[in-house]
Amino acid sequence: MARSRNIKPGFFSNEYLAELDFATRLLFIGLWTEADREGRLEDRPRRLKMALFPADNVDIDRMLDDLDHLGFIKRYAVGDYKAIQVINWTKHQNPHVKEAKSVIPEMPGLEASRGEHQESPVQAPDSPSSFPADSLSLDSGFLIPDSLNPSPAPVDSAELFARFWKLYPRKVGKDKAEKAWAKLKLTADLHETIVTALAKHRQLSGWTKDNGQFIPHAATWLNGKRWEDEIQVPVDNVHRLPVRQSGEPDFNDTTWANGLRGRQ
Structure with a gap:
């Protein structure tokens, strides 16, 4: 079932994502709408094509491989079940707490990867994300702030x-x-x-x-x-120019000098 998700300006400035073709970038957005609250979805290229690109001639399997290669998703298997995990999901999205829990098996090794200095790519059930929903950049797990304006220059x-x-x-x-x-x-x-x-x-x-x-x-x-x-x-x-007194000559008026010429 498709879901509403967030997309913010940083998505369009990500240099790694820009290496991919236009359709693959669009697929990545589409995967968010297909993923469940933990950022997982079934790895079924044909079904994804019908859901996201029904009228286009695209190679979904190759596009998923490209996203996997650059670390935006992880294609994995649990037994015969093939699935996709969107990496750093909670940094991208804030699923509603009432959204249905995932029924897709968790990516193997995920528990081992949750350490003091490494965050999980998923969100704990029934708990809001500890990160604001944001989009992609080159730093901090592809997290970027909303504003793309440069930071103010430092001052002494x-x-x-x-x-x-x-x-x-x-x-x-x-x-x-x-x-x-x-x-x-x-x-x-x-x-x-x-x-x-x-x-x-x-x-x-x-x-x-x-x-x-x-x-x-x-x-x-x-x-x-x-x-x-x-x-x-x-x-x-308020500073004002001095006002000429009534007995003082107006030096902008040259008639005051006539008397001087007569005396000379």
Whole structure:
């Protein structure tokens, strides 16, 4: 009986799987829908062809061999019974706990392969998977995260704290501030957000009066995520160009120089 299964973007970026032809890759997805909750199914190429490729001229037996060769499945036999195990099944799928238990014999040697450092390719009956259902990549048993975006570039947290501390106007409790800083999941973007907000806070009246005695300690400011506050810089603190007094000449108007020429 066919079942609904998960497929995620990592499937399409797997370089090993890309070595196989298009039909074989499609077969691999189809095997998931035919497999039971433990990732097993009968090794019956003719039946699989009728279930998955009824209108196509494909060699299912060869395609299964190719998937076996690359380690995506394992074709095995228990006596006269031929079966297929999808490798690392629980890393690919989260079968519903009410799904019927497998009636297909377990792959020989599976119990021996379950050790402290090697995970089983199947899921224990009536227990949810300890792994999130995900799809294929080149690492960690073909597991890949949902996002294919590159990880943020690493930042030097100590160097960025030194910049922050230099900008912070109240130099009190540096050790506590460093501990608060270390708790942040710091990125270059977050650092930019923090120092931009700090520049605005420095212009608040509460920070500028009475020699800054009302400025919170840096640790308090960081722990409170005060950079997320919505603040408006007071108009009086906005830098403005000097206004020309009524008695001063307008140097953009050259008529003021006429008197000088007359005196010359």
